[in-house]
Amino acid sequence: MEIAQAVVTAWNASDHSGRRDVALSVVAALSLAEHRDLNEPDLTKQLRSQSPEEFTGTLRQIYTALVNARPDLTHLVYPLMEWLFNEPDAALQRATKHTADAALRASQLDLTGTDRRYDTDLLGVVLALLKSENATGANAQIYTPAPIADAMSSMLMAGINPPREGQRVMDPAVGTGGLFRAAAQVMRSNGHDPATVSWYGADIDDLAIAACAVNSLLWGLGPRILLCVTNTLTEPDWATRAEAQREEIVKLAERIRRDKLMAAAIRAAQQLTEIVTTEEDDESGDSSAS
Incomplete structure (x- = not known):
């Protein structure tokens, strides 16, 4: 809570406070x-x-690494990284750096950079504090506090075996994934790896889904994570659309990867040709001189 409050206070002091x-x-x-x-x-x-400009570059590198490592999450985390690739102005970069410094002073890396990250949903708290009370009420978005999520997961799994490999855990109002985190912790306490099951979640808030995608990496939920921005009350078969969307994104990423490899091979061949040509020209010049 202290980290989240520091972030929100720093951000709200800028002229960009509306950019959650x-x-x-x-x-x-x-x-x-x-x-x-x-x-x-x-x-x-x-x-x-780092300067604001340097820190903006660092953010781009972090999100680029995420997309390269997990192309299946690209469309989900896009709402978080879109602004970075739209040439943010100097004022926005300064506000961003000021906010990052506040998080770092509050020791965020001591939380999210250690195993303590399994015990909390920092992104969920930050997102909740960034929203006005009116916006929260209008969208009926109330996130389950971590202790309650832990208690619910423990009670739910008390009389049954935790999810096992190949099974599915689904939350049709997943938010930033608080219940996923709690369920994963129960699995770990019972000697099971959360990465061996499938995690299906949906929410109407694209920022919440983006945060949930990042959380899935922090909490070690594994590669079988399927998230969707939708109202599950009006789209009960949302998982089918989400699966097709993920498959399309993965295929596109694979085509881009192949194109990059082909382009790199062509450049290497061109460079080799230029070297050989230069050497032949040099040898020809030597022969003429003789």
Whole structure:
């Protein structure tokens, strides 16, 4: 709560307070920063020493790494990273850096960069605090507090075996994934790996789904995560559409990867041809001179 409050206070002090996506994007990226090799023992110190422009570049690198590692999540996390690739102005970059510094001063990396991340949903708290009371009430968005989610999961699984490999866990109002986190913890406590089951979740808020996608990485939910932005009351068969969408995204990513490999091979061949041609020209010049 202290980290989330520091983030929201810093962000609301800027002229961009209405951009919930940007503030949430910063916290999400910092949550993933532990996965990057920055060759620096004190990551907090390094990030805080960056200029706003340098930090914006770091955020781009973090999200690019996420997309390359998990192309199936690209369309889900897009609401968090869209602003980064639309040439943000200097004022927005300064506000972003100010907010990141607030999160780092509040020791975010001591939470999200350690196993303590399994015990809480920081992104859910940040998103809830960023919303006005009117907006929250209008959309009827009330996130389940972590202790209640833990208790619900424990009671639900007390009389049955936790989900096992090949089974599915579904939450039709998943929010940022609080109940997924609690269920995964119960599985771990019973000696089961959360990555061996499928996690299906839907929500009407695209930022909540984006946060849930990032959380799925932080909580080790594995590759079988299927999320969808929809109202499950009006689209009961949402999972079918989400599966088709994910398959399309993965195929597109694979085509792009092949195209990049082909382009790299062509460039390498061109460079080799240029080297050979240069060497032949040099040899021809030597012969003429003789």
